[in-house]
Amino acid sequence: MNKPKTARPGLIPFLWLVGIVLTLSGCFPLAEFRGVREEIMFKQFPTRGEFVDYRRNVPTKAQDYPLEATSDGFKMVRIFRDMDADMVEWMWRVTLRNKTTREVVVTLDYHLQDEDALPVTTSQTVGWKIPPGQTVSLEKTDFLPYAKAIRVTGSSWDIQLHN
Numbered sequence: 001m002n003k004p005k006t007a008r009p010g011l012i013p014f015l016w017l018v019g020i021v022l023t024l025s026g027c028f029p030l031a032e033f034r035g036v037r038e039e040i041m042f043k044q045f046p047t048r049g050e051f052v053d054y055r056r057n058v059p060t061k062a063q064d065y066p067l068e069a070t071s072d073g074f075k076m077v078r079i080f081r082d083m084d085a086d087m088v089e090w091m092w093r094v095t096l097r098n099k100t101t102r103e104v105v106v107t108l109d110y111h112l113q114d115e116d117a118l119p120v121t122t123s124q125t126v127g128w129k130i131p132p133g134q135t136v137s138l139e140k141t142d143f144l145p146y147a148k149a150i151r152v153t154g155s156s157w158d159i160q161l162h163n
Helices: 012-025 030-042
Strands: 053-056 067-082 085-098 104-114 121-129 135-147 152-161
Touching: 053 152, 067 104, 067 152, 085 104, 085 121, 085 152, 104 135, 121 135
Parallel strands: none
Antiparallel strands: 053 067, 067 085, 085 135, 104 121, 104 152
C-alpha cells in the first residue's frame, strides 16, 4: 500500500525566509549591496565624481574690479536614498582674491548646467566677507535629485558685490 504524499515546503520559500531573518539580524550585509549600487550610479556622472576644476576669472570687463578668481569647480560627493528618491550631495568651490585695501562682501550663485548650458540647479552663498588683500575659498555643499544630477556636464557662476 502506498502512503499518501504530504506537502513539503519548497526550497525557495525556505531560503527567502532565511534571508529575511539574516538581514534583520544584521548577519547579511545589505549595506554592501547598496554601496555597490551607488558606486555604479556614481560612475554614470560625466564627471565620474571627480572635482572639475576651472580657471575662470570673475565675469566682468571692468579693469578695476576688486576681486580676482584664481579657480573654481564642483564635484559630486555621494549618492544616498532619501525617502523614495535617490539624491546626490554635491559641492562647489570658488577661490577669490581681494585686490583692494578694504573688505569686500559678496553673494555668489553657482550654477550646474547640462550639455546645452541650461541650468540644472543653483546654489547660493550670501554675504561672504573677504578681508583686504586676502585670498579665500568659498565652498558650499548642496543636494539635488539623482535624475537631475546625471544631466550635469558643466557649471557657471555669478557674483554680486555689496557695499
